[in-house]
Ligand SMILES: C[C@@](CO)(OP(=O)(O)O)[C@H](O)COP(=O)(O)OP(=O)(O)OC[C@H]1O[C@@H](n2ccc(N)nc2=O)[C@H](O)[C@@H]1O
């Protein structure tokens with residue numbers, strides 16, 4: 258039995274740029290250019306040696322643990338590395354689901370990070386990247402620095418950027434049901450949307466130009482998310498009117514929306530007004546340098 262326990266922070270993401278194409282790969286996954294940024298809201302994943310593999314969540318999951326992204330990541334990494342994943346994996350959930358914030362993906366990435374530490378495997382080993390991609394399109398992002406540009410199905414690392422750390426962000430989510438990525442892509446197929454040029458966002462990030470990032474924010478999956486969860490339209494209109502908001506959009510497939518704010522105070526007042534005046538889930542946070550980090554071992 259391995260001897261060490263690991264605690265890993267599993268942060269959420271927002272999509273600063275999402276460009277979905279109608280073309281698909283052999284798995285049926287859309288070609289996607291995605292620029293994601295990690296934010297401070299996160300789950301905590303604790304990995305402790307055990308006689309057999311188990312995954313628990315707090316609050317408890319309403320689905321079998323074998324379907325948990327963390328379980329799938331542990332089993333698959335064990336398989337490709339010839340190891341038995343004998344661990345209790347416990348996830349303290351804070352990231353809302355069906356929100357476009359990458360909750361299941363970051364939990365899987367944090368599990369991979371913890372197991373790599375336990376088994377002394379380089380997190381950037383090709384086998385780990387392949388496992389990550391097999392668990393979900395967003396999982397690879399959480400193994401690298403943030404922000405990052407990924408191509409392919411949104412799972413092939415192209416470039417990371419040294420920018421935006423500490424930038425204030427407010428998250429607001431109205432829907433209790435939310436939107437799954439699968440539903441959003443299905444609606445997109447029925448009515449594909451044009452892709453915004455990616456170069457302005459890449460240039461802004463390379464230059465560390467915050468206003469350029471604000472100007473280049475884009476997401477052509479947002480109309481699909483809005484048709485599934487129409488309350489997003491109301492949330493976005495409200496957010497864009499709030500003081501100190503530089504820009505607001507849907508994160509990925511939604512239903513969570515995010516605002517890039519002028520200050521920490523602006524993000525905090527937006528989040529408290531969203532909850533107190535509108536009864537919406539909200540969170541004031543900031544951009545972080547990486548989506549998953551070992552915090553204790
Ligand atoms: C839309 C995005 C934007 O970052 O995520 P969310 O906003 O939902 O978090 C991603 O493309 C989602 O990533 P992720 O949620 O990891 O996707 P997966 O679990 O691999 O796939 C869920 C479903 O989405 C569809 N899918 C996903 C990625 C892609 N490039 N094309 C697709 O068509 C597939 O139908 C798949 O069955």
Ligand SMILES: Nc1ncnc2c1ncn2[C@@H]1O[C@H](COP(=O)(O)OP(=O)(O)O)[C@@H](O)[C@H]1O
Pocket residue numbers: 320324325326327348353354355356357358359360361362364365436437438439510511
């Ligand atoms: N670790 C996990 N945390 C939350 N949900 C998970 C996890 N693993 C698997 N799931 C499943 O993923 C579903 C949410 O998927 P999805 O809508 O794609 O995520 P999101 O939009 O929040 O990134 C949940 O309803 C649940 O069934």
